[in-house]
Amino acid sequence: xxxxxxxxxxxxxxxxxxxxxxxxxxxxxxxxxxxxxxxxxxxxxxxxxxxxxxxxxxxxxxxxxxxxxxxxxxxxxxxxxxxxxxxxxxxxxxxxxxxxxxxxxxxxxxxxxxxxxxxxxxxxxxxxxxxxxxxxxxxxxxxxxxxxxxxxxxxxxxxxxxxxxxxxxxxxxxxxxxxxxxxxxxxxxxxxxxxxxxxxxxxxxxxxxxxxxxxxxxxxxxxxxxxxxxxxxxxxxxxxxxxxxxxxxxxxxxxxxxxxxxxxxxxxxxxxxxxxxxxxxxxxxxxxxxxxxxxxxxxxxxxxxxxxxxxxxxxxxxxxxxxxxxxxxxxxxxxxxxxxxxxxxxxxxxxxxxxxxxxxxxxxxxxxxxxxxxxxxxxxxxxxxxxxxxxxxxxx
Numbered sequence: 001x002x003x004x005x006x007x008x009x010x011x012x013x014x015x016x017x018x019x020x021x022x023x024x025x026x027x028x029x030x031x032x033x034x035x036x037x038x039x040x041x042x043x044x045x046x047x048x049x050x051x052x053x054x055x056x057x058x059x060x061x062x063x064x065x066x067x068x069x070x071x072x073x074x075x076x077x078x079x080x081x082x083x084x085x086x087x088x089x090x091x092x093x094x095x096x097x098x099x100x101x102x103x104x105x106x107x108x109x110x111x112x113x114x115x116x117x118x119x120x121x122x123x124x125x126x127x128x129x130x131x132x133x134x135x136x137x138x139x140x141x142x143x144x145x146x147x148x149x150x151x152x153x154x155x156x157x158x159x160x161x162x163x164x165x166x167x168x169x170x171x172x173x174x175x176x177x178x179x180x181x182x183x184x185x186x187x188x189x190x191x192x193x194x195x196x197x198x199x200x201x202x203x204x205x206x207x208x209x210x211x212x213x214x215x216x217x218x219x220x221x222x223x224x225x226x227x228x229x230x231x232x233x234x235x236x237x238x239x240x241x242x243x244x245x246x247x248x249x250x251x252x253x254x255x256x257x258x259x260x261x262x263x264x265x266x267x268x269x270x271x272x273x274x275x276x277x278x279x280x281x282x283x284x285x286x287x288x289x290x291x292x293x294x295x296x297x298x299x300x301x302x303x304x305x306x307x308x309x310x311x312x313x314x315x316x317x318x319x320x321x322x323x324x325x326x327x328x329x330x331x332x333x334x335x336x337x338x339x340x341x342x343x344x345x346x347x348x349x350x351x352x353x354x355x356x357x358x359x360x361x362x363x364x365x366x367x368x369x370x371x372x373x374x375x376x377x378x379x380x381x382x383x384x385x386x387x388x389x390x391x392x393x394x395x396x
Contacts (some may be wrong), residue, residue, distance in 0.1 A: 006128075008141050008142045013191065013193050013194040016191065016194075017125065017128055018125060018146070018149065021125035021146075021184075022153060023183075023187070024119070024180070024181060024187070025121045025122055025125075025150070025162075026153055027087075027157075027178070027180055027181040028118075028121075028122070029158055029258075030161040031053075031174065032056065032057060033234050033251070033254075034173035034306075035056060035111065035174070035237070036053055036234070036238055037049075037173060038165060038171060039053075039164070040238075042098050046239060046358045046361045049235075049358060050354045050359070051355060051358070052094075052107050052111050053235075053354050054354055055109075055111040055232065056111035056324045057347045058115070058348065059113075059116045060347045061345075061346075061350075063115065063116040064120060064123075064340040064344040064345050064347060065337065066341040067083070067340055068336045068338070068339055068341070069340065071340075072198065072335075075126075076189065076195050077189045080121070081186060083117045084117075084182045084184075085179055086116075086117035087117040087185075088178040088179070088181060089113070089385045090110055090112075090115075091156035091175075091178035093110035093113065094110035097110050098221075100223065109342030115347075120336070120343055122343070123339035123340055123343055124188070124336065125146055126146055126323065126327070126339060127335050128194050128195065128196060131197075142163060143320055143327070144266070144268045144320055148265040148324075149157065151316060152221075154254065154261070155255040157177075158251040158254040160176065161174075161251065162252075163175030163250025178394070194223070198334070209256075211330070211337070211338065215387070216329070216338060216341055216382045219322055219342060221383045222345070223344075223349065224346065224349035225383055226345075226347050226376065226380050227287075227346040227349025228350065228352060228372070228375070228378070229353065229376030230353065230376075231349065231354035231357065232354065232370070232372035232376060234254065235354050236361070236366050236367075236369035236370045237254055237366075240269075240367060241367070242303060243365055243367075244300075246301060248287070249388050252306060252309055253305050256305045256312070257311065260309040260313040260315075261314075261334070263313065265316030277328060278321070278325060278388075281321035281387070283317075284315075285318050285377065285384045287314035288380065289377040291307065291313075292373050292377045293374045295370035295373065296374070313364060323339075323340065326339065326342055351378065353373070357372045360372060
């Protein structure tokens with residue numbers, strides 16, 4: 001198992017850019033939860049918190065595809081450096097607007113600025129791996145390693161932002177996120193040796209390779225369904241723990257959820273798979289659905305932690321299969337754009353997941369909001385079933 005990871009991480013510059021990317025990705029797991037914690041504390045409304053966080057994730061979703069295209073055509077260094085700086089400015093504006101009780105739409109506008117500018121660090125890191133590695137087995141291991149890094153992010157980020165926002169100051173979580181995003185993005189941007197080359201115009205004047213939209217559509221919709229699950233679970237878990245009088249432990253539950261996914265992701269990278277990528281995706285989504293339908297019926301914090309751990313164990317295998325499938329069907333020079341499309345799906349689903357959960361919480365309670373998350377898991381399974389097993393040719 002360790003030999004597989006050692007083979008890819010000892011490539012020149014690989015460990016450095018991957019670890020830098022881990023730090024730069026921490027805001028992904030901090031901002032939406034930080035917004036929920038700050039806005040709900042300042043306004044007393046989870047619905048209001050869901051609307052502001054939805055503005056952030058919708059903007060992030062809409063910007064992902066064009067940002068991925070810019071990374072392919074202008075290079076990662078320029079896009080990440082500028083995006084990180086604007087992201088930090090947008091979050092600063094958002095924190096000030098909420099604390100000073102600015103009326104709508106100003107907090108939402110600030111959230112939009114931050115969402116549009118936040119760099120696609122995960123997409124950029126995976127594009128670097130694709131540029132560095134030619135062996136599909138090594139690339140699978142690298143993607144699994146990045147899935148483990150993602151789960152570390154989602155273990156550390158929620159715990160950090162919850163601790164800072166509940167035990168220190170409501171603004172501290174978002175301030176930490178903007179600093180990590182800005183400094184981490186800058187540190188990645190200056191690593192030029194492992195940066196993929198920009199997409200040059202074809203020498204013969206023909207068009208760039210076309211995107212395989214038929215294969216990418218179910219992956220994007222599946223990503224949106226997973227995003228719905230992620231957004232709903234974050235908001236539902238905050239309300240669930242608050243309803244039991246222990247709001248500060250929400251970050252711990254989300255970290256346990258991510259820890260299950262981390263373990264599964266590490267195992268996925270060490271396995272030589274004998275089934276198709278889509279079969280792996282479908283089985284992961286089925287397991288996720290079966291686990292999430294239990295969450296609305298749980299009434300204690302630590303039993304919920306156990307259920308979320310089991311559910312988390314299915315997340316990384318599902319996401320790794322989705323990214324691997326994307327790599328299988330996408331032209332190499334358009335990989336960042338395709339990853340931007342998957343990111344668009346994930347972010348687009350997070351917005352309604354968070355917003356609908358906020359409404360369910362205000363109308364019913366936190367436990368009922370877990371049904372929104374379970375619905376996202378079921379929709380992911382449906383998208384996997386609708387996807388085609390044949391790898392289509394991208395064509396000219």
